[in-house]
Amino acid sequence: MMNEIGVKQACNTLFKHDIDALIVIGGVGSFHGLQAIKRYWQGQVIGLPGTIDNDLFGCDKTIGFATAVHTATRAIDKIRDTANAFDRVFIVEVMGRHSGHIAFQVGLSCGAESIFSFENYDSVHHEIHLRELIEQIRRQQKKRDASYLIILAENLWPGGASALKAKLESKGQIESAICILGHIQRGGDPVSEDSVLATQLGLGAVESILSNDDNIMLGYRTNQLSKTSLKEAVSINKPVDESLRIAHKSQLTDYLK
Amino acid sequence: MMNEIGVKQACNTLFKHDIDALIVIGGVGSFHGLQAIKRYWQGQVIGLPGTIDNDLFGCDKTIGFATAVHTATRAIDKIRDTANAFDRVFIVEVMGRHSGHIAFQVGLSCGAESIFSFENYDSVHHEIHLRELIEQIRRQQKKRDASYLIILAENLWPGGASALKAKLESKGQIESAICILGHIQRGGDPVSEDSVLATQLGLGAVESILSNDDNIMLGYRTNQLSKTSLKEAVSINKPVDESLRIAHKSQLTDYLK
Amino acid sequence: MMNEIGVKQACNTLFKHDIDALIVIGGVGSFHGLQAIKRYWQGQVIGLPGTIDNDLFGCDKTIGFATAVHTATRAIDKIRDTANAFDRVFIVEVMGRHSGHIAFQVGLSCGAESIFSFENYDSVHHEIHLRELIEQIRRQQKKRDASYLIILAENLWPGGASALKAKLESKGQIESAICILGHIQRGGDPVSEDSVLATQLGLGAVESILSNDDNIMLGYRTNQLSKTSLKEAVSINKPVDESLRIAHKSQLTDYLK
Amino acid sequence: MMNEIGVKQACNTLFKHDIDALIVIGGVGSFHGLQAIKRYWQGQVIGLPGTIDNDLFGCDKTIGFATAVHTATRAIDKIRDTANAFDRVFIVEVMGRHSGHIAFQVGLSCGAESIFSFENYDSVHHEIHLRELIEQIRRQQKKRDASYLIILAENLWPGGASALKAKLESKGQIESAICILGHIQRGGDPVSEDSVLATQLGLGAVESILSNDDNIMLGYRTNQLSKTSLKEAVSINKPVDESLRIAHKSQLTDYLK
Known part of the structure; x- marks a missing residue:
């Protein structure tokens, strides 16, 4: 422009x-x-x-940034209501251009089971990531409260949330619903x-x-x-705060064991 | 089921x-x-x-119903911030299964320029609807404050919001952004x-x-x-309150003249 | 003026x-x-x-009206968090000038244990109202979850919320906290x-x-x-919808038995 | 206890x-x-x-802390609507026990004209503080947009918001409205x-x-x-961040000159 x-x-x-x-x-x-x-x-x-x-x-x-994170979290809280009520898997795509600042803050603050972002995804291991995700969802679904929330950074997964949804279905027979928060994250008080x-x-x-x-x-x-x-x-690249990544990882580990 | x-x-x-x-x-x-x-x-x-x-x-x-309408309106208010700031066209898909109750209430309460729902769309006139929409957007864009918000009922337009976006681009050279509110509308206080x-x-x-x-x-x-x-x-089918349809129509007329 | x-x-x-x-x-x-x-x-x-x-x-x-009721309800939801956590009695004064439209809608929508408004208060029976209130609170406090929320219409009780609080203490040895919502109810989206x-x-x-x-x-x-x-x-006086008063009364009865 | x-x-x-x-x-x-x-x-x-x-x-x-600050700010935003519409003076009492952390964060985030807290109030100079406040309000009221918002820390001013309101009236012939946010600040998401x-x-x-x-x-x-x-x-006492106090002071200076 x-x-x-x-x-x-x-x-x-x-x-x-x-x-x-x-x-x-x-x-x-x-x-x-x-x-x-x-x-x-x-x-x-x-x-x-x-x-x-x-x-x-x-x-x-x-x-x-803080406002966008808060708005996304509040929106996802509403989605979690449905996810919990019907034990469903949701893929929520958040903004962030080419970094995972929003994805990790949002993922932590709404207790997402998975966060997919530039910091923990490597296109070389695309298939491994997918396999691990399917495994985790299946382990979760064996439990009583089986809702599973995936936060997906925009511009990361080839084809975005819909492509990930299709893969979960074809490779794992896992049904999911998607939500692309989009410009809701850019406005408001x-x-x-x-x-x-x-x-x-x-x-x-x-x-x-x-x-x-x-x-x-x-x-x-x-x-x-x-x-x-x-x-x-x-x-200069500003990495996502290491402590957020560690907190998510440990949260995940505890939760899924 | x-x-x-x-x-x-x-x-x-x-x-x-x-x-x-x-x-x-x-x-x-x-x-x-x-x-x-x-x-x-x-x-x-x-x-x-x-x-x-x-x-x-x-x-x-x-x-x-009232909660879903309110949640959608609040979300769209945030989108309108961006729409106004950049004079953009937004297509927002709302829920409602096969009726336009949500679409019309939401459209009215956020002052949408267009509402596309079962009550005012006829598949026979698909092309006419599209042509009229393109014309209205163009008229609006000649004015100073040219944001344009389209509320689209789910299950209405073949291919949904993305298909409508593609049509606006191919037939009218009109760029737009889409937002599918989805399950945000089903939860919350x-x-x-x-x-x-x-x-x-x-x-x-x-x-x-x-x-x-x-x-x-x-x-x-x-x-x-x-x-x-x-x-x-x-x-028995419960139609959308006639007064809502009239109010939207008159709002639109005033606004676009 | x-x-x-x-x-x-x-x-x-x-x-x-x-x-x-x-x-x-x-x-x-x-x-x-x-x-x-x-x-x-x-x-x-x-x-x-x-x-x-x-x-x-x-x-x-x-x-x-609907916005004021909603704002008051949301504010009281936050107060209820503290009330429930500490089994406390809260007196919340709401607006309404000389009618109980706000008091009853708010009281019902946040499940208040008591609503004091022009429609169910008679200054002649001031002492009886007070005695009944003290009795109800005591009955409630014998139960496990003993928070008790009183919605008080402005301009009703002589001396307002603070006077009612003082009476609960002197006549019933009941401690309470007060909240006067005031002009919060008059603004906002x-x-x-x-x-x-x-x-x-x-x-x-x-x-x-x-x-x-x-x-x-x-x-x-x-x-x-x-x-x-x-x-x-x-x-001409517009009375508070009878069905609201009945709903509150029955809610109270069920709740306190 | x-x-x-x-x-x-x-x-x-x-x-x-x-x-x-x-x-x-x-x-x-x-x-x-x-x-x-x-x-x-x-x-x-x-x-x-x-x-x-x-x-x-x-x-x-x-x-x-961040949640309480945010809740108070949102509530005060609604009060500001009325304050602006009628050019009024509002005294809003916020929590904080014996420190001004909430008062300063809230005061800054809602652009309060005055913040009264332990950090900038000295009981020895009580009368001076009052005189300065009255002068500032009068200067503000000479301007077109004359709403004036005072954030008052709880436990600070002898007699609280009502006493300050009475003083403004008796010493300065200034009418004001008060709001005591109270336990709203302690709950919510x-x-x-x-x-x-x-x-x-x-x-x-x-x-x-x-x-x-x-x-x-x-x-x-x-x-x-x-x-x-x-x-x-x-x-050990944790003082309010110096930068907040400086930001408020400069905001005030600019605003009132």
Whole structure:
């Protein structure tokens, strides 16, 4: 979408209104745009991390992430009601672009039996993953309360939730229902965590401008305001918190034994 | 799912526990089951309308309907945030089995630009419907605030939301995003309207038993407790309230002119 | 608040902008204002019932009522968590001006053990009401799960919730906690029931103007659009639905036996 | 509530069931109880911070805190609707026992004009605080959008919200409405942040038992699992995050100038 003409238009607007500094709340796309603008315009540029995907380096959480996780969890709670009532298997596809931040937070907070995300899936072992999943579901179904919830990161499984559903049926004779949460995750009132984070970062951005910062993204890391170059913010991979992965694994182990 | 063996098992359980009367909260399936049971068991049978689909004759609203409508509306409100921000077209598929009660209530309460349901769609005019829809979207997109929300009843459009999306693209060069709300609509805490209705019908059921009613469904019609034979409850079609259809039509007209 | 000067100012504004007809969404106060305006201005006047209190004659439910009931119920659900955990008595004061529409709907939908409202309280028997309440709480506290929830209509008990709490302590040695929901009940997103009602009445108002109606309030009564003179709408008392009172009474009886 | 007899009863139960280790989720009261139990019983004891007040040293956030903050914020959002519509002053009393963790998080996340809490109130300057508040409200009321929201920590202002309301009226001729959120803050479904935290701490507790920890509380501090002696957890004061206080102060300054 971003092209030379658009970039120049944006710069013209900045010149026209005599803007000194630009604070942009956005994700990877917006920050690439910011860098493009800097080629024609010399004002100060500050980025604030604003994306539900939490895929920016230099901050523990992006603005919007906690809300998306909460919205997805609440929606899945409603699905679990049906899943439990009829002992059913559900595949719920969540957003996250190319990372599993949402998948793991959501999976943990709604006690999903399985989380399939970039961090624990390897396309080389596609068939092994499928076999293990089928085995786990069967073990679960031998128990009394046999609902089974799979959180699937978008863009991960070839063909998405419907393809996984088809495989479970053809390879494991396991019936399942799917839910693709989609854009529900991108709207709605913020959870307080996001409102507070946005307020703090907004204040930080103003102070950053006053102290002549440029070309950086502000974020909170381990409770401290932290500055990261815009370039690093979009190019360095921020892995999903190891403790979440461990917590899910142990939860699963306990639950299925 | 219902078979002779299951019916006999159910009856045996009723005999074994010396049950005199059975109150069942359910929909078409449950009430067919109730009628089957009556062939082997002579106790009193009272049905209470409990389904999100509102497709039972003899009651204005079924228990669960108001909650499903509210849940869908809240979810769509979040989608509208994105739709408005990016002037996008969204197709949201809602439940309802073979009737448009959910589609029309949801469509009205979230101000959808289009509602596609059994009541205003005729497969003979499939192509005309599509053409009109494309025209309306185009007219809307000429305006400043061009988000466009389509509520689609499940089981209506051949191929569902994805097929409609494909058609909009191939025939109208219109990009859209889809959301299939699915089982989110079937769970969660009830809205007060449902809690009150369920309490009143529960009380009514007990009194109905005491006054020797049998083979009936209880429901509220125009604020009065009303009794309908179970057979009629499942076989007579309850149309969507005409006033909802008129309200949507007029809303649409005003909005698009 | 309404005075002659204000009324004349309003009329001047109507003259100045050459207004033909006025649709006002409001309650008793707004409708009195409308009638005052009619003394100086001869345009058409249509009222739509918009108040959380549901205290307007000529409509089953006012716009806003269902949302207030739902908000109060959700808030009380959270209180019930604590009440159940610690076997406590809670007095929750709800709005409603001088009627018990909110009190009864809320009381039923959250399964309150007691509802104190204008419909079942008589100041002459103040002491009897108190004695009965203390007895009921004691009976309840002998059982295992002894939480006890009292819904109290505002403007009913002399001194309100705090006075009732003090009496329970002095006369019955019963400890309790109070919650005054207050203005929480007047805001927030509408439940779908309200959105649909508002849409339908809005359409009705436009049509009413076109058919030369004047000085009326529109409302839905037993599913039919109904017209009531503004004067009657504010002066005739609309009692709380008898079936709600019966349902509460029977619920209580069953629960406490 | 805790007495020698109760402590001995608890210990007897532990002996009787041959318990080796005890994991307790609670606050100051529960942890004092744990320490009392250790006088008679030698099993391992692990505390997990579980209180809405967030007043335990050794953890950034207690389990339940984020949910209470979110619930209070959502409730206040509804009050703000009325406050804005009528340009009114509202005093909302929030929980927190003797600390301002809830007051500051809630105040920031709902953009309160004033936060009164232990961290910025000194009883010596009671009259000065009142005078400043009256001045700020008056300045605000000269502007067009004059709603003014005061978050008041419980147990702070002598006489609570009603006393503050009376003072505003007598000393400043300022009308206000009050809302005491009370136990609404202690119940309800958790926000995801709390579910994830509880899952992680639960896992940590099991591992802590296995590695022979005793007499400690587990918590997350700057994203790391951290161990604190139970004694320190309840006796060392955990101040409200400085950055929250600064953010509120700057927000206020900007807003009122």
